Amino acid sequence: MSTTQPAVAVASAAPASRARSGASDAARAAATGPGPLADLLDAGLEVPVLGGGLVRHVNLDVAASAPALAAVAAHVARVLPYSASVHRGTGYPSQACTALLEDARIVVARHVGARLDDHVVFTRNTTDALNLLAGAVPGETVVLDVEHHANLLPWERRGRRVVVAGRTFAETLGDLDAELARRPAALLSVTGASNLTGEVVPLADLAALAHGHGARLAVDAAQLLPHRRVDLAASGIDYLAFSGHKAYAPYGAGALVGRGDWLDAAPAYLAGGGAVDAVSIAATTWKAGPERHEAGTPNLVGATALARALVEFERLGEAARRDHERALTARLLGGLAEVPGVRVLRGFDDLDDRLGIATIELEQGSVGLVAAALAAEHGISVRAGRFCAHPFFDRIAGRANGLRASLGAGSSADDVDRFLEALAELVADGPAQAYDRTPAGWCPRTDDRPRPSFG
Incomplete structure (x- = not known):
């Protein structure tokens, strides 16, 4: 995948004859450890590497966007x-589609433990869902500085107060308690699990804290939901936002689930057909319920794909999902601890529950260059940057950018081992090929990888 961007810096290259990680997959076949938990569309995908040849792709960037579950893709094909x-419409296909959409709404509500009077509004993604909610909150919102931008920026125009988290979550709960006591707020909005560190926060404790001060709790579950079952009624969460593209249903839909009174009182998120009961030149009568915020033709495929993914999560089982992730996360963190010059970031000293996400800093070298070489030379996808969590990253990191590896339902022990081997090699010796630093990031100076043909 060649680039025409002008180079601004050059990375030195190690000898090109060094063996490429991923070429010895057969030798690793005997390695013990978990295999993939679920069948994903990218299973067995081979990608080209520099110098020619193909290797099995290792996808450790599922925290950004996950491939589709095979069961989800098959469901979409049937729909x-x-x-x-x-x-x-009055035709049979139209009636079938209407039933599919409303059945998807029921599935989503059941999966997240929605209350009988909660609304399930289909959105584009988590960002869209939280922007919708921001227009419905009748007062100020309190957030932590650990939030993804999706749960930091929407409140800016609506009255936002940011609490800087402490080194422990116990300390942070005390700071939130003091802030809500100092001045009341309508909403406390938090991430369920950090997309930077993978740390999972105690949502029931946060709900009790918010309710004790007369506020409601909203949770950005973009990272949490694909890994853990969330129950609104049991935990006391008032609003939950999440995305299909992180939940193995990348068809352009997400959801906002929560209490209907604020949503029914808010202006329609989109003004258009389907959101109204009656329209005249003089006045418009808006609907209540989810349709109030779903004007226009809905994303049927996205909504039903998201629901089908949640059904598949239930089929896999909560215990199996946790066991798979815990084993691979322990393997990943244990391996990273053995790589010299690598530090794994964390936000809270007292949160041991974490998803399969590890963001690292390097004592020397560029994580952007390492990420580029992992992809181009080893067929391993990770991500480098600040992960749309700039305030949090800037507070806990000592360098400009980090490198994130994230695990999912399709990850295996071999994926982790290939990453650790390639990372250790790159940290010790540098890339085998030459790279230029361009405005688009680090790119191979000579990129002979062919682009896929989608015909």
């Missing part, structure tokens, strides 16, 4: 022939 007008 597409019936694609037709939702809520408005």
